[in-house]
Amino acid sequence: MRLPEASNQNGEVAALMRELGRRARAAARRLGATTGAQRDEALRAIAAALRARSDAILAANRQDLDEARAAGQNAAYLDRLALDESRLAAIAEAVAGIAALPDPVGRVLASWTQPNGLFFERVATPLGVVAVIFESRPNVTADAGALCLKSGNVAILRAGSDSFRTSTEIAAAMQDGLAASGLPRDAIQLVPSRDRAAVGEILAGLGGNVDVVVPRGGKSLVARVQSDARVPVFAHLDGNCHVYVHAAADLAMAGEILLNAKLRRTGVCGAAETLLVDEACAATHLKPLLAALLDAGCAVRGDAACQAADSRVAPASEEDWGTEYLDRIIAAKVVPGLDAAIDHVERYGSHHTDAIVTGDEAAAQRFLAEVDSAIVLHNASTQFADGGEFGFGAEIGIATGRMHARGPVGVEQLCSFKYRVHGRGQTRP
Amino acid sequence: MRLPEASNQNGEVAALMRELGRRARAAARRLGATTGAQRDEALRAIAAALRARSDAILAANRQDLDEARAAGQNAAYLDRLALDESRLAAIAEAVAGIAALPDPVGRVLASWTQPNGLFFERVATPLGVVAVIFESRPNVTADAGALCLKSGNVAILRAGSDSFRTSTEIAAAMQDGLAASGLPRDAIQLVPSRDRAAVGEILAGLGGNVDVVVPRGGKSLVARVQSDARVPVFAHLDGNCHVYVHAAADLAMAGEILLNAKLRRTGVCGAAETLLVDEACAATHLKPLLAALLDAGCAVRGDAACQAADSRVAPASEEDWGTEYLDRIIAAKVVPGLDAAIDHVERYGSHHTDAIVTGDEAAAQRFLAEVDSAIVLHNASTQFADGGEFGFGAEIGIATGRMHARGPVGVEQLCSFKYRVHGRGQTRP
Missing domain, CATH: 3.40.309.10 (Aldehyde Dehydrogenase; Chain A, domain 2)
Known part of the structure; x- marks a missing residue:
């Protein structure tokens, strides 16, 4: 596999990322109109595609490992990066497990009737577009993409440079699963560049097309995301x-x-x-x-x-x-x-x-x-x-902020809500 | 009343605001340990103090009005700024009404038991420190301060320059009500400066001591807050x-x-x-x-x-x-x-x-x-x-963001949550 050229021209990366953001928002609208059953079918199709494409994924992983080894990474690092048949099977199994969780979207979180007869419902909705920035573990591609899809969110995934080939193959399999189920391929997008400028673009929010950023990795990554992000972040810096x-x-x-x-x-x-x-x-x-x-x-x-x-x-x-x-x-x-x-x-x-x-x-x-x-x-x-x-099935991370999500961030915490109000012609006095 | 000198030395304002933020965080911890009954008692004491100090509040309001009139503000603007006996009585009544709402803090939002016997509760907690930036309406001082106190949050209030004297008197009455009930005066703090640099300091988060900012005013204020804030914002820019x-x-x-x-x-x-x-x-x-x-x-x-x-x-x-x-x-x-x-x-x-x-x-x-x-x-x-x-009793604003609060922001939306986990010595396998 040939890697895209790393570009030092921030303008090119910015344009690429803006387009990716626009496509993410468009896909979010389409995902918002899907049912939980459709998203679960897509998750099962993704699990199947991950199994079907295991040769290509493992070949890409070997290339990533060779490069990381040549770059002098240590054994623990290489172990985090490495996949084999059984690890890949576990990744596919985890995706299928996420399909089996209850649908977090459309839950009626509260409902009540006002004296004028208006019936109010607070209903869980997807957040929109979730950007996940991660380092060496390629399984995050599948885990995070699946948790976002389950909760009706579009995922923008930014893989670490060292797991780029593996993540690219995993993301391609996931997009095949989406397409096989009639859902937009853009619902799970891996940033197709190793250029570090892409991270800055994500943290700036891609022109209003990122609703939340989730950093998955070491303390320096989390610290950078927390300090630079202009959009909300689900993260914890320390666990003291x-x-x-x-x-x-x-x-x-x-x-x-x-x-x-x-x-x-x-x-x-x-x-x-x-x-x-x-x-x-x-x-x-x-x-x-x-x-x-x-x-x-x-x-x-x-x-x-x-x-x-x-x-x-x-x-x-x-x-x-x-x-x-x-x-x-x-x-x-x-x-x-x-x-x-x-x-x-x-x-x-x-x-x-x-x-x-x-x-x-x-x-x-x-x-x-x-x-x-x-x-x-x-x-x-x-x-x-x-x-x-906690019984959440899976988590995309643990948050220590006080806003929106706190503690383990599962599929319910990847939801926002809206108010549905049902009337019979009521006007306000 | 003599107004504090407007300072052009940002360093002074920055130091003043940092100290205000530190005191807010300290008060937030003390408020977090109060009961709903204590906070309601304080709200009733605040309503009483607003009534008891009506002469001073109305005198300050006349000074604000004189200055605004001299500055050439139009009739609609002056009307928003003006208080009289009956408007002030309504403000005190609204505070007493907030005392009568159910306690939003400590609500058990969900609870469940895992197979290992661990009992989980998700419990509503205060957000922490809420900063409210508003323009001419002096009633916001009382409304916003009361909604924050009800939900266990500390309020940092930044009044518009034109309502500064009125807001200062209202805030002083509220601090008297707090003190009379044994709660910290710092639980409701009005920024004691008309210097515009104070807004920038708030939007930068006062060294981690502001959890959310709520702008209350015209579109240009909201736009500035949304564009410059480094902390979460509850707001809507447009209602199209x-x-x-x-x-x-x-x-x-x-x-x-x-x-x-x-x-x-x-x-x-x-x-x-x-x-x-x-x-x-x-x-x-x-x-x-x-x-x-x-x-x-x-x-x-x-x-x-x-x-x-x-x-x-x-x-x-x-x-x-x-x-x-x-x-x-x-x-x-x-x-x-x-x-x-x-x-x-x-x-x-x-x-x-x-x-x-x-x-x-x-x-x-x-x-x-x-x-x-x-x-x-x-x-x-x-x-x-x-x-x-909606039946929320009162709102601090309406939010169109997807994170945390959406729609009318009442006392429940001014809460975060935590997980309480009750065990009998369980360890993780």
Whole structure:
């Protein structure tokens, strides 16, 4: 496969992207008039096309891998990029799974009748055009495209340079699935250029033709999108998640939740990064909790009390309280009580996911009410911060903003709404 | 009252505004921990303070009026600015009315249990800090401040220069009401400067301390806010609303809806600006509908068919289809059918409010589904586009964006949400 020439002429990329935006908006209108059954049929056709075109997709992936290897990318990076028969089958399976979810469009979110007889309905509608900017994982092409289609949205997909050939083949298969079902090919469009200027055009909104941007990738990508986008963004920059072991916590439960929250997977955004232990139970709970972490191979950076409780604890600096390690490291601190715990989370946290372990219902209620995070948990691991675990079927990401979507962004969160008003000739006095 | 010196040193205004933003965020956290009953008590105390301080408010208003008159403002402008005993009583009454609305915060929007026993709740929370930028109407100070407080949000209010003294007195009364109820005075802050640089600071987000901006005023204000804001905006720029008289419309009903939609009040955003008449009923409906408008003193700018039906109809130009007259003028056109009507609305409309008049349920359903406007009505006047008419009690504005809030923005739309997850020690496999 020949790659399109990278263009340094921003004017060309701008024109290309504007045209892509116009076609996306036109396709959005056509998608808006489809039924959930039609979109599900297209999703199944896409799954079939992904299976049917596996040779071409895997061949493109080998070319991407060769180039990435030649460019000196490390093993973890190459693994994220690599596809094989079974990974591709899983991608197709995931698309079919999205087809099986309930239709999020057209749900009546509320309805009521006013005294004058007017009947009001608030009804879920697609958002319109969703742009997804991602890095090396080629499965995002299929996942994000399928979630957008399910929710009646047009997807503009901007693949990372290294997965460009693979993503191009996957997107072509998806467009074949759309066409086979009578839906517009433009409903899922991969940006046909590796030029970085395309990202800037998307963040500027393609002349009003992008309704929301979803960055999928590392912190520098998310930070750039959050800082430069002139359109709304669904994203989280940090997942500095806390486990607060309250005075009334059961020690065994606290230990299990803590180890799971920190160590089940350390690289996910819902992984715990700071342990707070209440002074009132520190005498009994602190030493065994720290030992459990340390014995499991987790480094602990703690305050004086933690260092006194276990000599293996390193001193924590101010910076540690705000750090998302994404590694086998945790910060730990003894706090004088519930208020101090909430203060600490609000001051250093990232409003992502925070948990309290306690047998005291009133304390749990206050923590859940006053910690201003997208997800607050009582007696459960922070690693449940995931759309699948919420029962959303799949997610396009996790948002920590307060507007529109917050927490896992599934197909329901990819919807807007409109008001339908049914009258019998009513006029306003 | 002495006005603060207008400062041309942007650095000073920037510092002032940053401090105001920091205080707003701190107050937002305190408000987040209040109950609905506490906020309602504060709203009633604010209503009482507005009544108790009426002399000072009306004296400030006379100064504002004198200055505006000296500056040569016209009668309509002065009327928008003017307060008297009865208008002030109505403002206090409106605040008390907002206290009587149901509490929008803490509503459980959804709840479910996953197979592992985790119990999930999606719960309404305040958005945080809402900035309202308005022009001459001083009642916005009280209305917007009260709606924000009701929904647990902190309000940053930026009054127009001409109503600055009045708004300052109203805001002082509101802060007294807050303080009397033990809530932070900073929960409602009026920008204490007439310097225009303050608006730019708000639109830049005050260092992450503004969650949403609501412009209340003329088109140039809204356009500037929409173009310059780096934070989300709840607004509509245009209300180019349509009434489509379908082939199966009852003529009498169509006439009543049309006259009400166009002429009840011509200056509101829900006023109809274009009439579309289906070709299939034009022979019977067009002439009487145009005559009803013209006889009521409404100018009509129509296509050839409309001009042929009534000699008083002036020719419409392409520009007319996209114009929001806000006056006793309407554009009128005969369309070949439902598809053409939907196409016209999508091409020229502003996604605000559009109505179909028809006895044909299937046609109505298609119009309501395919017209992508915040509010779509069947057999009812477009002038119902109002939070009060929706039963929302009051609104801070009407939004035509697709994100978060759409249509009338009442206290429920001033809320975000969070997920509360209740476990019994669950860890993620």
